[in-house]
Structure formats: structure tokens, C-alpha cells
Amino acid sequence: MQASETLVDMRGVRLAFGRRNVTVAVENLDLAVRKDEFVAVVGPSGCGKSTLMKLMTGLVMPNAGTIAVNGQTVTGPLSFVGMAFQNPTLLPWRRTLANVMLPLEIVEPHRRRFRRERAAYAEQARALLKTVGLGGFADKYPWQLSGGMQQRASLCRALIHGPSLLMLDEPFGALDAFTREELWDVLQAIRARRAFTTVLVTHDLREAVYLADTVHVMSARPGRIIASYTVPFRRPRTLKSTFEPAFADLVQRIRDDIHTEREADAVAVGDDEGAA
Amino acid sequence: MRTEIIERAMPWIAVVLLFVVWEIACTVFAVPEFILPKPSQVARVLVTSAGPIWFHARETLITTLIGFGVSIGVGVLLGVAVGSSRLAYRSFYPMLVGFNSVPKVAIVPVLVVWFGIGFLPAVITAFLMSFFPIAVNVATGLATVEPELEDVLRSLGAKKRDFILKVGLPRAMPYFFASLKVAVTLAFVGSVISESIASEKGIGTMMVQASADFRIPLVFAGLLVTAAMGIGMYAIFAAIERRMTGWATRRMDLEGMD
Numbered sequence A: 001m002q003a004s005e006t007l008v009d010m011r012g013v014r015l016a017f018g019r020r021n022v023t024v025a026v027e028n029l030d031l032a033v034r035k036d037e038f039v040a041v042v043g044p045s046g047c048g049k050s051t052l053m054k055l056m057t058g059l060v061m062p063n064a065g066t067i068a069v070n071g072q073t074v075t076g077p078l079s080f081v082g083m084a085f086q087n088p089t090l091l092p093w094r095r096t097l098a099n100v101m102l103p104l105e106i107v108e109p110h111r112r113r114f115r116r117e118r119a120a121y122a123e124q125a126r127a128l129l130k131t132v133g134l135g136g137f138a139d140k141y142p143w144q145l146s147g148g149m150q151q152r153a154s155l156c157r158a159l160i161h162g163p164s165l166l167m168l169d170e171p172f173g174a175l176d177a178f179t180r181e182e183l184w185d186v187l188q189a190i191r192a193r194r195a196f197t198t199v200l201v202t203h204d205l206r207e208a209v210y211l212a213d214t215v216h217v218m219s220a221r222p223g224r225i226i227a228s229y230t231v232p233f234r235r236p237r238t239l240k241s242t243f244e245p246a247f248a249d250l251v252q253r254i255r256d257d258i259h260t261e262r263e264a265d266a267v268a269v270g271d272d273e274g275a276a
Numbered sequence B: 001m002r003t004e005i006i007e008r009a010m011p012w013i014a015v016v017l018l019f020v021v022w023e024i025a026c027t028v029f030a031v032p033e034f035i036l037p038k039p040s041q042v043a044r045v046l047v048t049s050a051g052p053i054w055f056h057a058r059e060t061l062i063t064t065l066i067g068f069g070v071s072i073g074v075g076v077l078l079g080v081a082v083g084s085s086r087l088a089y090r091s092f093y094p095m096l097v098g099f100n101s102v103p104k105v106a107i108v109p110v111l112v113v114w115f116g117i118g119f120l121p122a123v124i125t126a127f128l129m130s131f132f133p134i135a136v137n138v139a140t141g142l143a144t145v146e147p148e149l150e151d152v153l154r155s156l157g158a159k160k161r162d163f164i165l166k167v168g169l170p171r172a173m174p175y176f177f178a179s180l181k182v183a184v185t186l187a188f189v190g191s192v193i194s195e196s197i198a199s200e201k202g203i204g205t206m207m208v209q210a211s212a213d214f215r216i217p218l219v220f221a222g223l224l225v226t227a228a229m230g231i232g233m234y235a236i237f238a239a240i241e242r243r244m245t246g247w248a249t250r251r252m253d254l255e256g257m258d
């Protein structure tokens, strides 16, 4: 892998929380993300996936190891990032359109132009809403949208300022299966139009394989990467392709990895959670 | 529709009921006027002494509103300062609570020493009584922003100021307006306390003089007028609250608003 095309490079990263740092969230974490790559990170809950996201975007600083983005060591929050979470976190006092436009009021160079070019930006936001199927909902308040629609709006908010790095922390986790699969394709379509690096944290293995170029498996806490899989399937992927043997096979291999990991963890901790 | 009308009428019915029971009780038990006057006697005084009552009530209203205005300003600034920084929250919150626990009656004499008798101590007491709920509510609204939303903003490179203006303050608005209703009634308590201790004008002064002269119906008239002003102000700020923070109660009639 050439250094020039590496966007994120994490080496030997460690972060601990709590009084006297008793909770080690991640340790010996090595992870590289190429520019425009779609990376999925899967692992048991509580293994440090969200922590990994925060580390990567400079929201928290590691206790040890180095994190470089674009070849530069991360020393604070990066400003070219879009983020979406399981909870859509829309602002309830803003209509959908204004919610989506929030980043433009904050991120340079849009911030400087925002007052003057408000109409143009609004047009841009409406167009983006249309691509996720929310064309008719720009003037609704968040509580007037369903959970799936709110998540679409949240996705738009994460993308409106054209971030070169999109961070998704279990964004579809709270949705029903149909809505979730619909949103997979929405995301896939957006990425087909414009390239940007994406890091998706999920515990849905089918989702990871369906969307990602590379799937990284994390160990139980303290989290580190224990296996990485390249997903060979051509794009655009379709829901039909998820029923092909090769797809199911890859999902199964990742599942086995996680099970082994959970069992090892259960033995180590002395409970039988791994058998579940 | 019918139940809605009944619901709207209920507060008035309850008040009328209170007065009726009061009137009957005073008559049946032959309670002397200087112990507990009948509502009808109080009403008569309200009419016959309307001039002086209005004069004093106006003074109290102005004093209260000025003190309340100051406490809105100070309360919001203090709330923002305390709510937007963990360090400030930790440092000043206990002090605020301690300060709020001091009986304001005890402060009035000190204020008189500093500012003389009359208008200023009353304004300051009204302010001291009412800024606390405003500050606490604004601080709460700011301090309870979801951590994930904070992450979204920080990852956009938001400055502290963006955070306060775009998320903290709008989010604190329902708390703020809810606190205004309560705070304005406390402001009345403050100004009346101060007037009754050291002033030449105001409902508080009027009531103290009236009770010294054994004009108990006038004392009760003063109480009623103060209560009425409190209710009026409460209603005004409740209406403003509904108007300003419909999003928090998910009102559909915001639909056509901008």
C-alpha cells in the first residue's frame, strides 16, 4: 500500500477510560484506511468501535500510539468529517432543510458564504434530500418524520458539506430490516455519484459485507483488529447478490471469527456469555 | 368540544367557589371583619379605595417588572456561563444554590443601608428572588445536550460560540420560558417583601400601613391585587412560552409559521 493513498493510519493506539484509566477501551490497535475506501468495522458490543471512530476523527486523543490522517498526526477534531449515529440527533426546532444545512453554517468556506448564498445552498440541500427520497419533507419538523426518514436526513446532514471522510456509527441499527436495506442502497447510490472515504461501524455482518470494500473484525475489549477481509464483490451490489453462496460464505467466515473471539473472551473472563 | 369549554371555565369556577365558601363561612361563624373580612367587604374596599390601590399596585408592577427584566438578563448570562462549561458549572453551581437559600427578607435591611429606602431595594429584591430559576433552567438546557450531537458539531470544527448559538440556546429555550412563568411570580414576592419593610410606595407598603390602622379588608384587597398581577403575568409568559417553543410540544399549528 502506497503511503500517498493512505488516508487514515492508526498504529499501536491505546485509550483507557475511567478513574486511573481502569477501562482499557482499545489497545494495540492498528488500522489503515485508503483514500475513497469503504471500511466496515464489526465486533462485539462494547469492544471499542465507537471509541475507534472518535480516535480517528480527533474527538479524543489516544494514551499511546499514533494516528495520522492525510499524513499528518491528529491533534484535535478534524474538520472535513461527516458523522451519523444510530440516534439521528436532528435539532427538533429546525425543519429538515435547516437541519441538513447546519454544517454549512459552521464549516469553512461555506460558513463565510452562507448568508450571501443561502438560496443556492438551500437548493443544494433540497437536491441532496431528493436523492435520499426526502424531496417532499424538506419543510417538515423531525418529529413529523419516521425513524428511517430521520436517519436519511441525518445522512444528508453528514454529507452536505462534501466531507472527504464519512463516519457512520451503527447508523441503521435502530431501523427495521426493510428500511435498513433500503438505506444500504441509498448510501451505495450516493457513493457511486461522489467518491469519499467511509468508515462504517456496525454489528450487522451482512450490512458490512454488502457495503464495504474491507471488513475489519475487532476483538472484545480491549479492542484491536484481529482479522481483515477484502470484499471482492463487484458494485453496484444488489440485495439479490446477498443470497449468493460467496456472499453468505464470507458473512459466515466473519461470524466464525467473532464467535471464536467471544468464546476466548468468555473463558478469560469466566462467564458463559460467549455461548449465547 | 364541550369538555374543552368546561376545562377552560374550570379555573374561574374554582375561584368563584373559593369566594362563595369563604363568604358563607364568614357569615355562618360570624367572623369579625378585623380577623377575616368577607370577600364582599374586600370587594367593596377594592371599589372605594380603587385610587390608592391602583397607585400602589402600579408602583409594585413597575418595580417588579424592572427587577424581573434585570433577572432575565443576568439569569440568561449566568445560565449560559454556568451551563456551557463544566468547570464553571462545578465552580459556581453550589454558590448559586447557597445564595438562593438565603431568605431575601434578611437582605432587605442591608440593601436599605446601601441604597436607601424605596424603589431601588425593591427592584433589587425582585431581581434576587427571580434570577435563580432562570439561570438554573438555562444552564440545564445547555448542559444536557446529547453527547453525540456534541460530537457532530465538534467534528465540523464548531467553536464554543457556534455551539451555544446553534444548539445550546435553542435547546435551552423551553427551559427558559418555563422558568419565566415561575420567576415572574417570585419577582412579585420580592418587591412586595421589600416594600413592606422599607418603602413609601407599593402594595407592600400599603398593606403594612393598612394593617397598622386595622383596615384588614384593605390588607386583603392588597393581597388579592398582588395575586391577580401574579396570575396575569404568569398567563402572559405562559402564552409567550407556547408561542416560542411549540417545537418542544410538537404542535402542528407551527406548520404555517416562519
Ligand SMILES: Nc1ncnc2c1ncn2[C@@H]1O[C@H](COP(=O)(O)OP(=O)(O)O)[C@@H](O)[C@H]1O
Pocket (backbone or CB within 6 Å): A017, A018, A023, A024, A025, A044, A045, A046, A047, A048, A049, A050, A051, A052, A221
Ligand atoms: N466516555 C467514556 N467514559 C468511560 N468509559 C467509556 C467511555 N466511552 C466508552 N467507554 C467504555 O469503553 C468501552 C468501549 O466503548 P465503545 O467504544 O462505545 O464500544 P462499542 O461502540 O464497540 O459498543 C466500553 O466498555 C465503554 O464502557
Ligand SMILES: [Mg+2]
Pocket (backbone or CB within 6 Å): A049, A050, A051, A169
Ligand atoms: Mg458504539
